Amino acid sequence: MRTAAAWSWRILVVAAVAALVIFLVIQLRLIVIPLMVALLLAALLVPFSNFLQRHGWPKWLAVAVNEVGIIAVVAGLITIVVWQVRAGFPSLQEQTIAKFIEFEQFLVELPLGLSEEDITGFVDDAIATIQDDIGTIVSVALGLGGDLGEILAGALIALFATLFILIDGRAIWDWIVRLFPRPARVAVFGAGGAGWITLTSFVKVQILVAAIDAIGIGLGAWILGLFLGGFPLVIPIAIAVFLGSFIPIVGAVLSGALAVFIALIYLGPIPAVIMLGIVIGVQQLEGNVLQPFLIGTAVKVHPLPVVLAVSTGGFIAGIAGALFAVPVVAVANVMIGYLARGEWRTNPNPSASDLFPPSATPARTRRTKTADATPSPTTESHS
Numbered sequence: 001m002r003t004a005a006a007w008s009w010r011i012l013v014v015a016a017v018a019a020l021v022i023f024l025v026i027q028l029r030l031i032v033i034p035l036m037v038a039l040l041l042a043a044l045l046v047p048f049s050n051f052l053q054r055h056g057w058p059k060w061l062a063v064a065v066n067e068v069g070i071i072a073v074v075a076g077l078i079t080i081v082v083w084q085v086r087a088g089f090p091s092l093q094e095q096t097i098a099k100f101i102e103f104e105q106f107l108v109e110l111p112l113g114l115s116e117e118d119i120t121g122f123v124d125d126a127i128a129t130i131q132d133d134i135g136t137i138v139s140v141a142l143g144l145g146g147d148l149g150e151i152l153a154g155a156l157i158a159l160f161a162t163l164f165i166l167i168d169g170r171a172i173w174d175w176i177v178r179l180f181p182r183p184a185r186v187a188v189f190g191a192g193g194a195g196w197i198t199l200t201s202f203v204k205v206q207i208l209v210a211a212i213d214a215i216g217i218g219l220g221a222w223i224l225g226l227f228l229g230g231f232p233l234v235i236p237i238a239i240a241v242f243l244g245s246f247i248p249i250v251g252a253v254l255s256g257a258l259a260v261f262i263a264l265i266y267l268g269p270i271p272a273v274i275m276l277g278i279v280i281g282v283q284q285l286e287g288n289v290l291q292p293f294l295i296g297t298a299v300k301v302h303p304l305p306v307v308l309a310v311s312t313g314g315f316i317a318g319i320a321g322a323l324f325a326v327p328v329v330a331v332a333n334v335m336i337g338y339l340a341r342g343e344w345r346t347n348p349n350p351s352a353s354d355l356f357p358p359s360a361t362p363a364r365t366r367r368t369k370t371a372d373a374t375p376s377p378t379t380e381s382h383s
Contacts, residue, residue, distance in 0.1 A: 022316065033320045034154040038161035040327065041070060042169065043196070043203040049166055063166045071159070077239055084236045091232065095265045190344040195331040197350070202327050210245035213286055214238040220278035221259055228267050237262065247310060247322045256283065305329060 218238030225231025313325030
């Protein structure tokens, strides 16, 4: 009973703190979400900025190239999608209506006792329900207020936060470490380094996997179109798959469903089934071959926690929560493990090889640093 009571009050305290943190994050989501986006962007751009500086580029020029480059990439993707969708939307609308009429006629001919008026009534009711709740749906899905001004403000916060992390990220982290009690600073510093290495690994690998998904599904749709007179909106589909792949499991399924839907509308049931096979094949290749090969043990999290994290994040904060759930879980997993094992005593400045060694290497043989070499929290990190 004493043990149960000791565990119980500690669990209650931890749960209360976690609930308070989640509450504050939800209340301050218009600031927290852009900061999280900035961290993901910085995890991608900081290594590239450091690479340029090691090769003789001035710091200001390396930072400027990274910041302008990310703006140009995002603006280019948005421009391409808008241009392609505007060009293909009228045809998609016409084809959708035509296929709906065919499907409606098919249902009427079935011995179900349905009339065209019944089917039209069902569709009208569904559309009316969606229109009545569209504001709520968009607000929940985006995790924002649904207001364009808030979205633009969030984008500016993300860009400025990314810029400052590129310019002075190390000083910002040193200031955060100094907020902790002095005896805990070395542990916090080491855990932060471990988390940052994990985050950079996750972002780089996730971009590569998302690009392979987009190329595979987009190329499959284009090749399918060669035999059937063309596959419309291939580029928007590939971009949607690329962006959707950043939400593990769920995003890939939804973006792949878009390709199958367009194949069904334009080309018919058989091409849609073929497109479904292409999507499933690419997803299987990614899930069973690419991710284990590329990620390995670096940010590997079991699929069950991934699904639960994505579901929980989506329930709490919509698309934003689903997007950040997996990197948060991966980073927290590495940081908690680093602290729980006490590695900060012998390895206070971890490198990627320390955190993610070959699986055959025993844990004790990887510790090459000793407590005598313990740096202060302001010592330069390998990361």
